[in-house]
Amino acid sequence: MLTRQRKELLLKILREDGQIVAKTLSEKLGLSEDTIRRDLRELAKEGLLERVHGGALPASPAMGNFAQRQQISADCKPAIGRAAAAMVRPGQVVFIDGGTTAVQVARHLPRDLRAVVVTHSPSVAVELAEHPTVEVIMIGGRLFKHSIVGVGAATMEAIAQIRADIFFMGVCSLHPQAGITTGDYEEGCVKRAISAASLRTVVLASPEKLDTAAPFQTVPLAQVSAIVVNAGVDEALLAPYRGMGIAITLAT
Structure with a gap:
């Protein structure tokens, strides 16, 4: 799975489930936990989600001016x-x-x-x-x-x-x-x-x-x-x- 495809999938899961647990998702998708965590870090830098311990939550839209x-x-x-x-x-x-x-x-x-x-x-x-x-x-x-x-x-x-x-x-x-x-x-x-x-x-x-x-x-x-x-x-x-x-x- 390409990086772009993984990230799109992660955002889709986050929208549907309201959270991502890296360990659980790595087992479900057959991907390494390190790969998922790296993708989550990059998505967080883009402001698309908020990293938390063990996974991610939706980012607040109230971060604008x-x-x-x-x-x-x-x-x-x-x-x-x-x-x-x-x-x-x-x-x-x-x-x-x-x-x-x-x-x-x-x-x-x-x-x-x-x-x-x-x-x-x-x-x-x-x-x-x-x-x-x-x-x-x-x-x-x-x-x-x-x-x-x-x-x-x-x-x-x-x-x-x-x-x-x-x-x-x-x-x-x-x-x-x-x-x-x-x-x-x-x-x-x-x-x-x-x-x-x-x-x-x-x-x-x-x-x-x-x-x-x-x-x-x-x-x-x-x-x-x-x-x-x-x-x-x-x-x-x-x-x-x-x-x-x-x-x-x-x-x-």
């Missing part, structure tokens, strides 16, 4: 934002992450809500600039242009001074085995710090994020209180999280 991501699942994100915003109670301190779905949370906060919103996202802060009764605390730092959020030492220092009631976390990828992952190491560190400083972490997961993986870990699934997804998502994708005791909110 902010403008590109605004076009992905654009019709799904307002519902997630509305469902998440309904979780906020008057008087709470709320941390809203960066990202296109997180902006929708800010956009759907009730106009009469009195609360404090902390964010390291200029996009979220601007969205709330005209909100009459929400106090906005803007955290600075070096601008990570991919997600339009602050990162770095100054950001981490500011996060350490805050205790939030709830953290609405945007994600790049969500998978029951790989966990919550992102494409940038430093952004992962910031998300982890915010989660540790919050009583509850609620994950905002539009459909394209489910069952995909990215290179860097953020927070363990054990630290997640709830996941907000769109109604109509295949229950088989959600069952593993329910089994972990994570609440699932279906956004309509």
Whole structure:
């Protein structure tokens, strides 16, 4: 089998099965495990999949820039934002992450809500600039242009001074085995710090994020209180999280 044919077959299997286990596949196809691993490494370099221990998972489509991501699942994100915003109670301190779905949370906060919103996202802060009764605390730092959020030492220092009631976390990828992952190491560190400083972490997961993986870990699934997804998502994708005791909110 030619290299091109092998790679096309691997991508076909990944689309159909949702994962590749190198050892199992080598036995099934009669190919050496080293050959399959080499092909997977090359496909990962092309951004066509994400290498994980023992095999591969689908790569997240949410690795593009902010403008590109605004076009992905654009019709799904307002519902997630509305469902998440309904979780906020008057008087709470709320941390809203960066990202296109997180902006929708800010956009759907009730106009009469009195609360404090902390964010390291200029996009979220601007969205709330005209909100009459929400106090906005803007955290600075070096601008990570991919997600339009602050990162770095100054950001981490500011996060350490805050205790939030709830953290609405945007994600790049969500998978029951790989966990919550992102494409940038430093952004992962910031998300982890915010989660540790919050009583509850609620994950905002539009459909394209489910069952995909990215290179860097953020927070363990054990630290997640709830996941907000769109109604109509295949229950088989959600069952593993329910089994972990994570609440699932279906956004309509």
